[in-house]
Amino acid sequence: MAINWFKYSAPTTFYGLAGKLIPWFALSSAILFVVGLYIGFAVAPADYQQGEFYRIIFIHVPSSILSMFLYLVMAGYAALGLIFNTRLSAMMATAIAPTGALFAFISLWTGALWGKPMWGAWWVWDARLTSELILLFLYLGFIALHASIDDPRRADRASALLAIVGSVNVPIIYFSVKWWNTLHQGSTIKFSGTSMHVAMQQAMFITLAACWLYAIAVVLARVRSIILERERNTTWITELPEVRS
């Protein structure tokens, strides 16, 4: 039996599917967060160099990874929407942007909290910090452009083009910032995670999975709202039980 993958590329069918999936993703994310943070804070030993401060990586590392990965996913959906003219892809890209920006912000915030005790400064112009900050700017630009165009179709396509241009630029920005940094000053501390304790690794991977599932759940919820908003004049929306009541 051939599976019709395109069935769920229509907002009509995807709305229902997303509604069914959200509780599962949300629940498993919550469980994994509890487990991962328990292992991270109670089971994993203190680091011999950084003491207890290192524990922030259980939030910091997953959010940095996701902030970068979500940008690529967003640009991918944007490209899909631009090439195949599928409405849902553009809605997904729009739905991902705030979550990506949130993760970028959390990553910077927790990085600053970690930097104060470890480096003695809230902020250093390290290559990774700087490129994360620029990534946040790129997210904000995407959101701002989408928000300031009234016509949803033009907003989708314009911000999609911006996301693609941004994703082409991300490696250029990353390497330029890296070279700029080595030119000015070396990294203050190199954090080599080659010999991480097993419990630390486990906790980090579990919280990473939790953040992942959280992102999916939130994006699906947001995409459902976007579908409701965009398609409010169609009959299938007015016939939905939650809209009727």
Next chain:
Amino acid sequence: MKKSSMLDLLVLVIRRDLVLAMRRRADVLTTLIFFVMVVSLFPLGVGPEMDMLRKMAAGVLWVAALLSSMLSLGRLFSADYLDGTLEQMMLAPQSLSMLVLGKMAAHWMVSGLPLVLMAPVLGLQFDMPVQALGVLIIGLLLGTPILSMVGAIGAALTLGLRGGGVLLSLLVLPLCIPVLIFGTGAVEAVSTGLSAVSHLSLLGALLVLALVFTPWVTAQALRISME
């Protein structure tokens, strides 16, 4: 289409935009005055110690160039958009990318080139050594066209939007960071006794990349904004 006619088109667009700019000279001058003003504000803000100013000079000049090129980007397409010329240009049988490239070139000549010519004078205010000044000029010559070209994408995307100017800077400035880094890096390399060739080569590479891709991307952006 013959090759010569493509070039003719390019020359035609550049000449037209230059004539239009010469009719409204105040716009060109405003950008230049803004550049000079921003640069002159820095010594007032951080103090007149020559050692510090000499160190900061390249960065200050580059950031000011970046900001003042943002200032004039809004005008790149807006006048043609408002009077309907842009629509006619898009209906024309010639390649829109080529037209856009012509507009970018004209924009650079009007807003980028004056900054490059003005920069040595301002550099002397900061007591920059002659060698560093030379590298700064070469860097600006290579870098300011990139600012115009990348900026054109933003200008096309924000065409006709409310609050377009601020939004434009928000979109374009992060994308211009590599240009800033390599441009100031070249000057820094020379003043620490290293060769600036690597930085300038990277700037050149960015310029070539921008030349190939940005006209096409801008044309797509214009199509999105005009439909």
